[in-house]
Amino acid sequence: MEELQPGEAQTEQAPPTESEYRRPPDGERVSLARTFGGRSLLRETLETILLTVIIFLILNTATGRFQVRGSSMEPTLHDGQYLVIGKVIYWIHPPERGDIIVFRPPANPSDDYIKRVVGLPGDQIEIQDGGIWVDGVLIEEPYISSPGAYSGTWSLGDDEYFVLGDNRNNSSDSHSWGVLPRENIIGKAWLCYWPPEEWSSVKHHTFPESADQGD
Numbered sequence: 620m621e622e623l624q625p626g627e628a629q630t631e632q633a634p635p636t637e638s639e640y641r642r643p644p645d646g647e648r649v650s651l652a653r654t655f656g657g658r659s660l661l662r663e664t665l666e667t668i669l670l671t672v673i674i675f676l677i678l679n680t681a682t683g684r685f686q687v688r689g690s691s692m693e694p695t696l697h698d699g700q701y702l703v704i705g706k707v708i709y710w711i712h713p714p715e716r717g718d719i720i721v722f723r724p725p726a727n728p729s730d731d732y733i734k735r736v737v738g739l740p741g742d743q744i745e746i747q748d749g750g751i752w753v754d755g756v757l758i759e760e761p762y763i764s765s766p767g768a769y770s771g772t773w774s775l776g777d778d779e780y781f782v783l784g785d786n787r788n789n790s791s792d793s794h795s796w797g798v799l800p801r802e803n804i805i806g807k808a809w810l811c812y813w814p815p816e817e818w819s820s821v822k823h824h825t826f827p828e829s830a831d832q833g834d
Contacts, residue, residue: 683703683704683706683721683805683806684701684702684703684704685701685702685703685704685721685731685733685808686699686700686701686702687699687700687701687702687733689789690786690789691733691734691784691785691786691789691790691791691792692719692733692734692735692784692785692786692790693764693785693786693789694762694764694785694786695719695735695762695785695821695822696719696733696785696808696811696821697817699814700811700813700814700817701811701812701813702721702733702808702809702810702811702812702821703809703810703812704721704805704806704807704808704809705806705807705808705809706805706806708806708807709804709806709807713739713740713801714736714739714780714801714804714807715736715739716736716737716738716739716753716826717735717736717823717824717825717826718735718736718807718823719733719734719735719736719807719808719821719823720733720734720735720736720782720804720805720806720807720808721733721804721805721806721807721808722734722782722799722803722804722805723803723805724791724796724799724803725796725797725799725800725803726796728803731805732791732792733808734782734783734784734790734792734793735762735782735783735784735785735824736780736781736782737751737753737758737781737782737783737793738753738773738775738780738781738782738793738798739775739780739781740775740776740777740778740779740780740801741775741776741777742754742774742775742781743755743772743773743774743775744772744773744774744775744781745771745772745773746767746769746770746771746772746794747770748766748770749765749766749767749768749787750766751783758826760824761824762785762822762824763785763786763787764785764786764787765786765787765788766787767783767787767788767794768787768788769794771794773793773797773798775798776798778800778801778802779798779799779800779801780793780798780799780800780801780804781793781798781799782799807823808821808823809821
């Protein structure tokens with residue numbers, strides 16, 4: 620046993636309390652939220668919700684959904700198909716001849732139609748004996764079900780388009796209600812996503828350069 624030196628007093632320390640046994644050092648203390656991931660989980664949930672909303676807004680702005688109703692676009696499109704419509708492409712460049720587009724018809728702007736672009740701004744359109752002449756040039760249309768049993772002439776102004784259904788004799792289109800203003804066009808048909816067996820990109824038609832130029 621160690622002997623006390625003269626003048627030294629022995630100091631006894633009280634035993635640590637139960638709370639002191641359980642309390643970690645100051646440098647090691649963590650909050651319950653951090654321990655159980657509460658704050659981190661809440662933040663991740665909010666970020667996920669915000670990201671989902673942003674993606675939805677972007678997709679809703681850049682694309683649209685459309686259901687084909689009726690047989691006016693046979694044999695290219697069929698009744699009941701669901702399509703994705705691309706809107707952004709026409710922000711970059713105007714519609715082209717042969718494009719299949721969704722638009723609001725001038726006589727019924729609350730509805731949506733789907734047809735094919737045949738005439739562009741500035742074109743002179745003539746339909747006779749089932750054939751279509753653009754600025755005096757007969758264009759070939761391998762996509763139609765049968766030639767139209769009607770005739771007429773139309774002069775297109777700036778930002779005006781001439782649209783027809785591929786099923787010429789069973790379609791409400793420019794031959795019956797006139798030209799389509801550019802501002803009524805919603806977008807270009809892009810993808811068929813329903814029914815599953817018809818999943819594919821929508822087939823547009825590219826005309827020879829001479830037909831686009833009217834040479």
